[in-house]
Amino acid sequence: MAISEADARAILSRLVDPNTGKDYVSARAVRALRVEGDSVAVEIELGYPGRSQFETIRRQVIEALRAGGAANAAVSVRSKVVAHAVQRGLKLVPGVKNIVAVASAKGGVGKSTTAANLALALAAEGAAAGVLDADIYGPSQPTMLGIAGRPESKDGKTLEPMEGHGLQVISIGFLIDVDTPMIWRGPMVTQALEQLLRETRWRDLDYLVVDLPPGTGDIQLTLAQRVPVTGAVIVTTPQDIALIDARKGLKMFEKVGIPILGVVENMSVHVCPNCGHQSHIFGEGGAARMCADYGVELLGQLPLDPAIREQADSGRPTLVADPDGPAAAIYKKIARRVAVKIAELQKDMSGKFPNIVVQNT
Secondary structure, eight states, X not given: OOOOHHHHHHHHHHOBXXXXXXXXXXXXXXXXXXXXXXXXXXXXXXXXXOGGGHHHHHXXXXXXXXXXXXSEEEEEEEEOOOOBOOSTTOOOOTTEEEEEEEEOSSTTSSHHHHHHHHHHHHHHTTOOEEEEEOOSSSOOHHHHTTOOSOOOOSSSSSBOOEEETTEEEEEGGGTSOTTOOOOOOXXXXXHHHHHHHHTBOOOSEEEEEEEOOSSSSHHHHHHHHHSOOOEEEEEEOSSHHHHHHHHHHHHHHHXXXXXXXXXXXXXXXXXXXXXXXXXOTTOSSHHHHHHHHHTOOEEEEOOOOHHHHHHHHTTOOHHHHSTTSXXXXXXXXXXXXXXXXXXXXXXXXXXXXXOOOOOOO
16 A cells, blocks of 8 residues: 655654654654655654664654555664754854753762763763863862873863763863862862863864852853853752752853753662662652742652762763663663753854855945
């Protein structure tokens, strides 16, 4: 039985991407559709990295087309990440399409661990990802990602990013001795942050994850005013004390016009390894209530698991040490949601417009 192109398109318009909740036609994910007799060929292009989802989506489309009358269905799935709009008046950083700020406003809630695993999860899903360790006073990404040494400078002016586990990484920790305290005032810190960002030769990154220090001070304000940030992720625990500061961090980004991509709750629940009993040591439902109050998404909840801490301390974060484990699956889901939320934002069109020059003739 033959199938028309209109029939095939109608079928695709009823199919919903499980990661976005939108059908493939309205989401403009159908990049090519060819129908010959009872054979259909479709190319699906996702706006987010989703390597682990390709086969699921491919099978979903094939089964729907066959059920709709196609004897043969050839379906290919790929991802394409583009740059998205940032704060008004700021230009994108060369070599970086999207910057994701990971903030907590409070120390000790697992923000740096989340930042490292988020970047690794984006890379695992097929994106080119990097990490900027913006915690000048307490850089931890070199240790967490197991990277040692100093960055090279090929031209004497810019730095080559360090590499580890497939990520491009820069940190003040690569430039100072591990035991040297950074006794700097605010202006020096903000200048160092800008230099690390703009004087690093990033190589065609889809996402640069910025690990912010705790608080809502100079560095956070500099990031909001001078760095082209696509969106922010807030990290907290269920504890009321942590949530107080997390709300402040969220409001800060809102005031400066940076979209909140969502909230990650760490140490959500402890599962006893012996009996399986669940204990909400730091409280329960705090992040969910915060998200409901501010109309933002709860991206994911990580358990209070000693392995996550041990893996980060060893220089092999969860996505590297246990890529197929349950915690890694949560990080990957968080990464896909972050990428989907970014894909839904307005695209950056600054590079599309020609320069208009008015001359007297």
